[in-house]
Amino acid sequence: MSLPLDGDALSVTLTLLLLAMSVASWSVIVYKAWLLRCVSVDVPLAKAAFWQAPDFSHALAALTALDRQRVLLPLAQAQQQRMPGTLGAQAEVSAQRTRVLRDALHQVLHRLQTGQVLLASVGATAPFVGLLGTVWGIYHALAGMAVAAQLTMEGVAGPVGEALIMTAAGLAVALPAVLAFNVMGRVINRVEQELEGFAYDLRTL
Numbered sequence: 001m002s003l004p005l006d007g008d009a010l011s012v013t014l015t016l017l018l019l020a021m022s023v024a025s026w027s028v029i030v031y032k033a034w035l036l037r038c039v040s041v042d043v044p045l046a047k048a049a050f051w052q053a054p055d056f057s058h059a060l061a062a063l064t065a066l067d068r069q070r071v072l073l074p075l076a077q078a079q080q081q082r083m084p085g086t087l088g089a090q091a092e093v094s095a096q097r098t099r100v101l102r103d104a105l106h107q108v109l110h111r112l113q114t115g116q117v118l119l120a121s122v123g124a125t126a127p128f129v130g131l132l133g134t135v136w137g138i139y140h141a142l143a144g145m146a147v148a149a150q151l152t153m154e155g156v157a158g159p160v161g162e163a164l165i166m167t168a169a170g171l172a173v174a175l176p177a178v179l180a181f182n183v184m185g186r187v188i189n190r191v192e193q194e195l196e197g198f199a200y201d202l203r204t205l
Contacts, residue, residue, distance in 0.1 A: 008140070011166075014133040018126060018169050025122045025177040028115035032180075036187045038069050039112070043194055046072050051201075056080075071108050071191070072198060078104035079202045094203070101199045108195060112188050116181060123178035130170015137163025 046066040053059035063073045078100040141160050 010136055011133060011140075014129055014136070014166065015169075018129055018133075018166075018173050021122045021126050021129070021177075022173045025119055025173065025180070028118055029176065029180045032115055032184055035069060036112070036184060036191070039071055039191055040187065042066055042068050043072060043191060047194070047198060050076070071112070071195060074104045074108055075101060075195065075199050075202060079205065097203050101203055105195060105199050109188075109192055112191060116185065116188070119177045119181040119184075123174045123181055126174035126177070127167075127170045130166045130168070130173070133166030133170070134163045137166060 046063050049062035049066055050059045050072070053062050060073070060076055063076055067073045079097060138160055141163060
């Protein structure tokens with residue numbers, strides 16, 4: 001689909017904005033599809049290898065080998081963290097473990113959720129950007145017809161059809177972002193449940 005780049009400043013700006021939205025959303029979609037695919041495959045295998053290890057050092061080695069995206073390993077490493085001589089060390093051991101595991105879990109989830117806000121924003125705003133471009137294009141088309149000496153069907157259909165391309169472009173940018181946001185959100189929720197369960201098991205280890 002070709003976008004109009006020969007209009008006035010606003011039309012060109014809206015066209016470039018839609019193009020930037022499309023590039024950004026597809027970059028996030030491709031990267032997160034690869035990331036979540038790796039995580040979905042690695043987490044069950046790494047968890048099984050961890051709990052089947054004879055001791056904690058071998059369990060960490062198994063996670064290092066199998067957890068390619070490092071979503072489980074930070075939790076296991078945090079379980080061993082101690083902060084002697086600090087305010088945090090004055091709490092009970094169980095409270096210390098809960099705090100460090102919670103912090104590690106939040107960091108991992110933040111990395112998994114990166115890009116979701118961008119996809120949601122593109123899905124919500126791209127149709128309106130395209131609609132604004134259409135309205136602006138139709139306005140200029142009608143203004144040009146008003147000063148034209150002769151009004152023909154071709155003269156009406158051409159400019160209006162070009163303006164409507166912006167609406168189609170806005171929808172073409174928004175739909176992949178919305179679908180990816182919903183699908184990836186479900187995958188992230190499933191992974192989050194598995195990570196929370198793993199963190200709970202580590203706390204009670």
